[in-house]
Amino acid sequence: MKITVKEIEAWLEAFREEITAHKEELSDLDQAIGDGDHGINMARGVKEMHNLLETKSFQVPGEILKAVSMVFIGKIGGAAGPLYGSAFMKMAAEAGTKEALSAEEFLGVLRAGKSAIVQRGKAETGEKTMVDVWLPLLKKFEGKQEIDWDDWENSAEELKNNTKEMHAKKGRAAYLGARSVGHIDPGATSSYYLFKALADTLREGS
Amino acid sequence: MDKVSLVFVSHSADIVKGIKSLLFEMQPEVNIAVAGGEDDGGIGTNAQAIEEAISSVYSDKGTVVLFDLGSALLNTELAIELGEEGRKIRIADAPILEGGYSAVVEAGFGSDIDKVVEAAEKAREMQKIPQR
Numbered sequence: 001m002k003i004t005v006k007e008i009e010a011w012l013e014a015f016r017e018e019i020t021a022h023k024e025e026l027s028d029l030d031q032a033i034g035d036g037d038h039g040i041n042m043a044r045g046v047k048e049m050h051n052l053l054e055t056k057s058f059q060v061p062g063e064i065l066k067a068v069s070m071v072f073i074g075k076i077g078g079a080a081g082p083l084y085g086s087a088f089m090k091m092a093a094e095a096g097t098k099e100a101l102s103a104e105e106f107l108g109v110l111r112a113g114k115s116a117i118v119q120r121g122k123a124e125t126g127e128k129t130m131v132d133v134w135l136p137l138l139k140k141f142e143g144k145q146e147i148d149w150d151d152w153e154n155s156a157e158e159l160k161n162n163t164k165e166m167h168a169k170k171g172r173a174a175y176l177g178a179r180s181v182g183h184i185d186p187g188a189t190s191s192y193y194l195f196k197a198l199a200d201t202l203r204e205g206s
Numbered sequence: 207m208d209k210v211s212l213v214f215v216s217h218s219a220d221i222v223k224g225i226k227s228l229l230f231e232m233q234p235e236v237n238i239a240v241a242g243g244e245d246d247g248g249i250g251t252n253a254q255a256i257e258e259a260i261s262s263v264y265s266d267k268g269t270v271v272l273f274d275l276g277s278a279l280l281n282t283e284l285a286i287e288l289g290e291e292g293r294k295i296r297i298a299d300a301p302i303l304e305g306g307y308s309a310v311v312e313a314g315f316g317s318d319i320d321k322v323v324e325a326a327e328k329a330r331e332m333q334k335i336p337q338r
Contacts, residue, residue, distance in 0.1 A: 037250075073284065077250035079277035082284045085253070120280055171276055
């Protein structure tokens with residue numbers, strides 16, 4: 001499996017479709033434990049990303065990831081803007097100028113994104129954030145040369161669902177303390193859609 | 207003489223607009239820039255807008271940023287990384303209004319950036335109702 005500009009574009013478009021289809025769900029989750037705008041914010045970001053992909057052409061994966069990072073920083077807002085933006089920025093740096101990435105190299109790119117999120121949000125696992133999807137998922141598949149995309153998607157979904165019983169320690173939800181228990185984290189949910197979109201894209205391609 | 211400048215970051219454009227006019231009345235000689243709300247006028251913070259605010263008042267003596275809630279910090283940290291490297295910019299861990307008030311007074315004396323940050327952060331412990 002080789003990941004080029006074509007696969008990255010397909011992945012990001014699939015992510016846009018997931019976010020657009022689940023905009024209400026994301027906002028409802030955020031309404032319960034945050035400020036209720038995660039769906040709207042993410043939808044605004046991916047719409048702008050779609051315009052960018054339509055109007056510009058890219059040579060290498062790193063170039064797209066960089067351009068998308070700036071869109072996310074400028075358009076998503078909330079905590080998700082700087083978190084997704086920083087993730088894509090570090091992913092772009094890791095992808096560099098390579099035209100095609102192997103599965104292993106691409107996992108390295110995603111891990112760079114994970115590190116950026118951990119660093120920016122200063123969150124650890126168990127604090128009911130997107131880190132609870134990114135960190136354990138990438139750890140599970142680290143070093144794999146071939147990825148079972150069904151396993152990938154199911155793992156991401158399970159990790160997202162696990163945030164339900166967690167007690168929020170970061171962000172607006174932390175103000176709720178124990179009252180945050182019983183709700184799935186919205187950031188973990190949008191991250192799940194990002195990884196589901198990846199599985200759907202690369203499963204078809206392989 | 208050059209003074210440390212201040213930047214205020216809030217989820218609301220109205221909040222920082224109010225803080226700026228209040229502090230300008232107190233000390234008009236300190237340069238203040240603000241970044242509040244989203245591009246479309248909504249509630250939120252934006253790293254690019256914060257970076258522009260910092261650049262608009264940056265001085266060699268440095269710039270201190272005060273922020274309101276959670277993601278304002280993430281966006282301020284990102285804004286600093288987006289800008290030129292090696293600039294003297296500090297984020298004060300302080301309440302935005304009381305800390306800003308202490309900071310503008312300190313900056314007005316021509317104090318260095320460490321002193322201004324310290325003054326802002328001391329505001330955390332300031333008693334607002336005098337003890338008898």
